Amino acid sequence: MSELHYLTATELAQLIRTRQVSAVDVVRAHLDRIDQVNPHVNAVVTLVADQALQAAETADAVLRREGPAGPLHGVPVAHKDLADTAGIRTTYGSPLFADNVPDRDDVVVQRLRAAGAITMGKTNTPEFGTGSHTVNEVFGATRNPYDLSKSAGGSSGGAAAALATGMVPLADGSDMGGSLRNPASFCNVVGLRPTPGRVPSHSETAAWYTLSVPGPMARTVDDVTLMLGAVAGFDRRSPYSIKEVFAPEPEEGVAGLRVAWSPDLGGLPVDERTAAVTATAPAVLERLGAHVEQVELDLSGAEEAFRTYRAWFYLLAHGDKSGLGPNTAWNVEQGRGVTGADLVRAEVARSGLYQRMAAFFDTYDVLIAPVSQVPPFPVEQPHVSEINGEPLPDYLAWMRSAYWISVLHAPAASVPAGFTGDGLPVGVQIVGRPFEDARVLRVARAFEQATGHGLRRPPL
Template identity: 45%
Template sequence: MADQGLVQATACAIVDKLNSGGVTPLDLLDVLEARIAEVDGKVNALPTLCFDRARAHARELMKKPAGARGLLAGLPIPIKDLTAVAGVLTTQGSPIYKDAIPARSDLLVEHLEENGAVIYAKSNTPEFGAGANTFNEVFGATRNPWDLSRSAAGSSGGAAAALATGTAWLAHGSDMGGSLRNPASFCGVVGMRPSIGRVAHTPVAKIDRNLGVQGPMARNVEDLALLLDAMSGEHPADPLSLPLLPVSFLSAARSGKGPKRVAYSPDLGITPVDPEVAAITRKAAMRFAEAGAIVEEAHPDLRGAHECFHVLRAFDFAISKAALLRDKRDLLKPEVIWNIEEGLKLTVDDLVRAEAQRVAMTARTVEFFKSYDLLLAPATIVAPFPVENRYVAECGGKTFDNYVEWLGIVYAITLVCCPALSLPCGFTATGLPVGLQMVAAPRGETQLLAGAKVLEDILGLRGTTPIDPRPAK
């Protein structure tokens, strides 16, 4: 019988066991299969399993000596259901693709497998990743393991819930408007949006499409850095992709190099925030002083972020999904239809204005980081909300115009090309997790991970996951 105690271990510890021969990839798959059977029915994080494929891959990997199986050494990983895995159902959360089985994996998946990942599941996502609540017509909703009546956020909600319940040690996700950061915040794990090009992927619809990026999720900063190492590197099929850095992200996370000066903002100057969330994140940010850092309240000038993101996101939906609107409109959810139609209404002048706003905001942000090592803010403006709410419609007396506007605190950071992560930083009075968004200058992942690990050590919340799913309070 596989040792279920392994569920509690860190990914770094599991990789050490794999490399020493203390455990095999097949053992880990047995552990996961049993854990999924025990808990996933309550949260619906991993609706598609591919254990036969995983075991076949694991057996091939085990033909190599233990030290020659790549960075991940045979560690199992789930892939978000937006991303193609050869021979595995890949629905994108849409009835249009409810039976789609791609012949070839995304190059991101191929790269992970070359680095020793074993793919055993697809994690749930909203339709086409649209919206920060993970539900769809194919598989239903993913529930928050801390309170099953609450949302796991999204769009990498399945990945976050899997980590929080111990059905994954590491997980892949993607992020356009906070889709790695929001669910990490709601589920008490760590999710990181890397810089543009840090993680190569197969281009779709547009070569230089860069609002969305692929990235890692984990239960702690070191594990996150390990997965980012395994995901990173350039590939000729993705012309934006960046070469590997000379120093690993894991060694950067372990460096102990904390920031000298950090900025905290409860709202980035652009959004209402729930007072309890603001208080919890502020308290956590101020604890950087214990590592000798100066903490000040400041943020870059991000005016224009809402208009800019609305236009550029709509354009992205138009170029990637206009054909679906034309041919399969009856199978699309209302929010996706709205987003595509908004894109099709755009003029060249609209795009010129939005791109100019993005350039100006990014320049101001780069200038801001000449004074500060890190920028801190809430990762989400509210605590986990009821799962039946499609999105947050109101906060602090402000009613939002559409289903994405409540995400301004994360999509503003998307627009200015910065790496950012959500770090668990505390709990509400009712015991729901809150995430602190930590941001570094463009391509500043090493500084970001080092600082995040320093604060993680101070906060002492590492090890709060995995948990068994908890009924509604």
């Protein structure tokens, strides 16, 4: 009980519900932890301490009078600085919005509050979530808690670092090209990219865009599952939101499941340190009774589809802005070059890939593969420029192992898989059939319970 900040959200919710601890005690413990470690990692960029304490006092009073408001009653949560939060500064990591204070909450924020969670503040992100390295001109870089000289990943890097260091037990994020999965891998926590539509979002200009999704992050799979249950669900303002009510699979373990293992997702370069860690994952699942088979994947078309739709989206979302940072500006310029013929080719490529993977998942229940092609890199380095001596053409190319999966319309989780020889975290990616988020979480939980890698805390 002396380290409330490292209890899970599931444990905290139970302790608060049974009044063994108060929400005020829990919030104070996490505020103390933020004071202690945030100056080292720069994960929480806008803190609302007074508001959080007031909300905790209200939560305790409501609990005494009426009972719990929801499954997350009194549990602290942090929101990515891309998510609008009413009355709380939301910068999107951009100097253009350094003083922006929205008047409404995003859907995921609304649902977390409705479930009883208490907002602690906002977590760092690169400008408009552009890239898998969390640095911006407003707040600077977020550092990896396992090695402060390294990147925390991105674009939900602030969320991942805050979770790893015990500043919050839950954090929301978003993922277009790996932004929930990559920082989870870099920071030894769990991130889930849900099936698009599982967690709805609103857009006035790109309501049908399915590559970017909001989702949950936590230190354990059980907490990710708990959080997903709170934020998932149909919303008529999202045209592809899923009506099915999310529920965990009743079965446990992986015995009898058919698991495909791809060490390189069909020929991608993978740093030998990352490869050595992820290569241990198949044996873990085999010991648990799964049937594991190494496969040769054909993800051709994923590259063209992702880059075309990403570029189109950036032009749509940011083409009217001046003063953008270099990465966002580069993406917008890529969008200016997209033609109707490019969109035709991208749609054909993505459709063909979807059908090939539908046939693939007739044979296999899940696919496991590396999350990232590299371990955490130096925080001063803008991006990865080469892997195993192979030069990369631009700042996006090192993220292919994540963004190729984004094109599949499939759920994918990053779960701690171990550490490199110099103590840097590495995650394994678990990919399931579209709409089978519960199956992905079932496999992730079995892997987590069998290995215990997520229990290793950073040396702060």
